[in-house]
Structure formats: C-alpha cells, structure tokens
Amino acid sequence: MERMLHHLLPGEKARVLHIAGGGALRMRMMDMGIVPGTELEVVRRAPLGGPMQLRVKGYYLAMRRGECAKITVDQPEPKQPLAGR
C-alpha cells in the first residue's frame, strides 16, 4: 500500500519508493541513506507538529513532517488485527 511518510505513526515500518522534488534537499536525504528501497521505521513524532524521528539503516534521523511528505513509501498491507472494523 502506497503512503506518504509523514502519515506514518510511531512504530510503523515502510520501504522508500520515491522521493519527490530535487536539488539539495533530495541529495541530502540520499546522503543520509534515504534512497528507493531503503527500509524506514518511524520512531516518534515530536509534539505540536514538530519533526519526526526515523530509524534508517541502523541510526536515527530527524526530519520535518513537510520533508517527510516528499517521500512516498510502500507499506505491507495491515493485518487488520482490530476485530471491530
């Protein structure tokens, strides 16, 4: 299932599909290890709409939600554990 990275909640994992935009920001993301195929995990989201903490290739990276919104990720279908749905 395709989602935007900034919609992911803490604990959710996904694989990078595509990074929108270009220039210095995308280059910086790639330098930090975010390339298509990279596995990410959202560790936490700072309160009040602050940045997100991600786990990438075994280290922690902080990025703003606006920047995460440039990253399309692919997430395995949720197993729908909630019986109520």
Add this chain to the structure above:
Amino acid sequence: MQLMKDLKIALVGNPNVGKSTVFNALTGSNQQVGNWAGKTVERKVGTVKRSDVNIELIDLPGTYSLTAYSQEEIITREYILRENPAAIMALVDASNLERNLYLVLQILELTPKVVIGLNMLDLARSSGRNIDAGKLAQWLKVPVVEIIAAKGDGLSDFLDAALVMAGTSPQAAISVNYPPAVEEKIVAMEDVLRPTVWAQRYPLRWLALKRLERDAELGKEWNSIANTNSVADATPACCDVGDAVTYELRSSTELPGEDLLQTFAASGWDHEQFEMAFADAKYSFISEIIAEFVTETPLAKPSLTDTLDRLALSPVWGYPILIAVLALVFWVSFIASAPLGDLISQGMTWLANMLVPILRLAHAPVLLQELVKNGIFAGVGAVLSFVPQMALFFVFFSLLQDSGYLARAAFLGDRFMQLMGLHGKSFFSLATSYGCNVPGIMATRTLEDPKDRLITMLLNPLIPCVPRLGVMSAVVAAFFPGSRGAVAMLSLLGISGITLVLSALFLRKSVIKTEKSSFVMELPLYHIPTLRNTLLPAWQKTYAFLRRAWTYIFAASVIIWSLSTFPLGVPLNQSFAGKLGGLLAFIGHPLGFDWRIMVAIIFGFAAKETTLSTLGILYGVTANASHTIAQVMTASMSSLNAFTFLVFYMLYIPCIATVVTTYKESGSLGWTLFGVGYNLIVSFIIAWLIFHGGLMLGWH
C-alpha cells in the same frame, strides 16, 4: 643525520564519529585552529612527530558526502584533490556502517590512499552487531584498523597504517558496479573528458561522475582553468585579458561534455537522475558487501540511547528537561560565575593602580597614566570580566554537543524555529544569546547552511543578554514600582520576541533571499564526553575571544576613552563624546531622548553594562549604586521616556565584543555593518512607534 620527512595526512569522516577525539589524542596540544580561507568552517591542523617523519595531520570537517551542496563537502574534496595528502585516515562508525561507508566510497573515487579506522566497535557489539574487519578490508581493498577512540585503543596502529599507506604506491581502488545503462553513459563521458585539462588534474572516473551530476563546483573550476590557460598560452594576437565577459561566455558555452549531457537529458537522464542512480548504486553495493561481514543479532532490551530518548524526547518530559538543562547551563555560566568576573575586573583595577605609580615614577605624562588606567585597563577589563562566563559556557556547550543532547535540543526546538523559518539548530544559539550574545553567535557554527548561519548570527543581537537585562531591570524597578515592574519587563521581552520573529522572516525573505531551511539531521547515539574533548574546544573558543579582546576591543577601548577625555580638562558634556551626543540629539529628539541619553547610548557600545554608570556621571550621581542612579533619573524623565529608552537600549547595537565576533564568524565586513545598521534602524523605528503611540494614548 637523516633528514626529517614532511607528510600530510588527512582525517576524514562523518560528523559524530569521534573524529575530534582521534585528532586530539594524536596531536595533543600541538594544534592550530583557524578558518578555511574564505569559508566559515573551522580548520584544525596538528603536528605529530614519528621517528623520522613530521606529520601534518589535518582534521577535515565532518561531512556525510562529497557533493557540492555544503561548505564542508567542498572543503573536504578540494583538500583531497588539491593538497594530495599522502594518506587519508577515514574514520568509520561501526554502529552506523552503511552511511559511513557511503562517504568512504566517495573518497575512494578521489584517491585509493585510504586507511579505515573502524571506531565504536564496542557500541556496535552492544547493539548486537558483529563486524569482521578483515573481510571489510578485503572487500574495500584498503587496510582496516579497529579502534576505540574514546579509550585511545588502536590509535597508534591507525596512524602507523596511514604511514605505511603513505610510503607505498597504492593499488587501484575498488569501484562500485553501476547498472549497465549507467555504466555506458559514464564511459561515454570519460571518453569526452579524457583529452581535457581536467583529466590531467583529477581522476577520470570521478570527473565523469561529477560532470554527469552537473557538479556546480566543477563548472566554476573549469572557468578558472580555462581562464588561466588562455592567459598562459596567450599569443600576442589573441586574447584581450581584460575581456572577462568573453571568457565568461566562452567558458560557459564550452564546458566539456555539454553536448553529451544534452543528449542524455533528452532521453530522460538529467543530472538529478544521475545523482539518484549513483547514490542508489553505492548504497546497493554497500548492502551487498555488508551482508558478507556483518552479523546482526536482535537485542532483547532497548539500547541506552533508546531509553534516554524515551525520556529526553518524550511529549511530556521532553520540554521540561530541555528547560531544566538550559536553566542549569544559564545559571552556572552567566549568573553563578559573576563573582569570578568581578574578581577579574577588580584584578584589572588593582593592576592599573599598581602600574600608575610606576608610570608616575618614570615621569610618564599624566595623560598616559590616565590612558592606561581608565582607557586600557578599564575598557579591556570590562570585556575580560566576561571570560569566566564564556569559558564555563563553552565547557557546557562541548558537553552538550559531545553527549548528543544538543541534537535533541534542536529536535525539540525545531517546531518553534520553523515558525521563524529557521533550522532547529538555531534554537540553541538564540537561547544562548539571552546569556551573552558572543557565545550565542559562536554557537551558530553548528549550523551547516551558511545562509541559516548568517541569519541566526544577525538575529542574535536583538536578544537582550544578562548585562542588558540587569540594566533594564534596574531602570524598570525605579520607574515602574511594584507589580507594574513585572508587566513592564514582560512587555519589553515581548517586544524583543516579536522583533526577533519578524526580523527572521524579513531577513530570509527580503535580504538574504533563501528558501526556508530544511531540517534533515542525525540524532547521534548518546556518548559520555571525554575530559579532553570538553576542555580543549572550550579553551580554544575562550582563547579566540581573548585574542579578539586584546586586539579589536583594546583599540575600541582606547578610542572611546579618547572621545571622552579630549579636549583635556573639560567636563564630560564638553568632551568629543559629549559633543557627539549633542550633535546626535536631533536623532534622539523624535524619541524624546536628551543629549545625556544619547551620550549613554554611544558609550553603551563599548559594553552595555556601563550604561548606568555613564548616566550616573551625566546626572551627577557620585555613588555607583545602580538603583540610586535610576532613582535620580525618575526626577527628570517620564515613565514613557524611560520605557522608550529601554526599548531602544534593548534592541540597538550590541556591545563591541558582539560586533567583533560577528565580523570574525561571518568573515564579512559588509554583513557586520549591515547588522549594525539593521539594529540601529529597527530599534529607532520601534522606539518611535512606542513613544508616539504612548503620547497618543496619553501615557506620561
């Protein structure tokens, strides 16, 4: 006797890999700190003596990559290409291998003379990661030395390996396998570039990769090569050397490989596509080889960093902890250190009092005695009294940076900085400025983007520091007794805060014209900082401040003293400074300031905490108690006058030490003068609005 050989060895690595630990341990106190020419990045060089060699060890700035997007990246690669060091010591964080090796692969494109220092193996092991260093060496075809920088283990071996590398002619470096579609384009570009001057200077493959990425620095470089070449082989018939426009046109149209780039772009391969493909190929290569020598065992319990972050970044406790940390740093550095500062200024007075009788004995003119006592010792002493607070602050700063907490503060502060269009790392710099603007400006060094740095630097002076707050609260207490005082003080801080936010937005939009800063920041693992790593940088920064105090601030003190002393034998209001105040009274008039206030404002430039004593002299108060002075002022000023003065006082040019620091840190006289002018104009406008608004509302 054998001659000592000189060797250049460079230390390279990602930020937060312990590079400065290695550098400090190897060079000890034999290091020089400065700036890279024309850049605002710190340059550290040290010397190490081995039996028959003198090693010049250079600590290249920490960087994640070698593209041309940041100053650190450009400096690192230019150094490797131009200075051609005998060996490169690449420090690699074992707990963060993929991203670290990404940089190593880029370095290997520049030179094969690389030795890897695999650091923090202990941390990697404790997070369940086992690395076979021997296999890593085989895969990358370079020596790998295991080290634990924090304990000093393996550092000597690391340097020895670099020396061996320096003495051998290296084999060809490994190369990343690019997908066939990319590889054929690289080869095509190599063919185009092979006959150019570039190829004589740089490794061909690297050149081709950078050209395909349309690397901006390489383009600039070509222009300069093209220029020097045509000048060098200028025959009399050709080339009007002065015709820069022609060169510009010629070189920009003749950048080699342009046709090929156009062809590729037409088939969907523009420079961004190449950037992506190269990064992708490197990371794929790394994941492939890593599978061969790294074994991971998942951990049952969370790591130390995870546990600490759960607290430090918690939605509930994160901010209270941040405030507590800042409060502690503030209290110790700027408030508890006050007796030490007083001791220094008393010491300076004592020294001056000792020196004056000696000068008298030597029949030195009275004027010289006066200059020494009231000009030099009083002026420089006032600035030196800030040294203990700076030193203490810089110790905390190193502790916070090394431990990894500074990145957490940026993470938490980013939300607020975003409102001002700034980077999370600006938060700590601005917060520091409430203590003292000088370390606040020096703390902008942690910002990577030069424009973010500049904006943060220019904003710092708008924040009232502890000495300014002290003067302000004394005046507020005299004019606004009781609970009105708290309201007055809070509204002053509110005015400063609003000015700060609006200035941040204004500077980015209209003056420095740059996009909103981006925030992609590593949150390093927590470390226990070593004593040396804490004290050495703190000393280096304090020393830098001291050196400035002895040069610029010394000169400024003498100038201010001369203005207030000459012509000789007249009261202060008749001196040059007094006359200047009188001349400038027309500027103060719209704000309701009389000449005395103007004089105090001029003198405040030397050091803002002297403002009250200047006012004391002007109002004829002999006692030096700040409250008495403020009380006397109430007799000749309305509370509106006083409030307007406070607003102006809070926002106008900070002290000379701040201006000098801005100049040194920005490296630009133009921006320093802009900052001074901006402060003056903004403080005038806001004070004018307050004064006339107050008059209209009938407030006296």
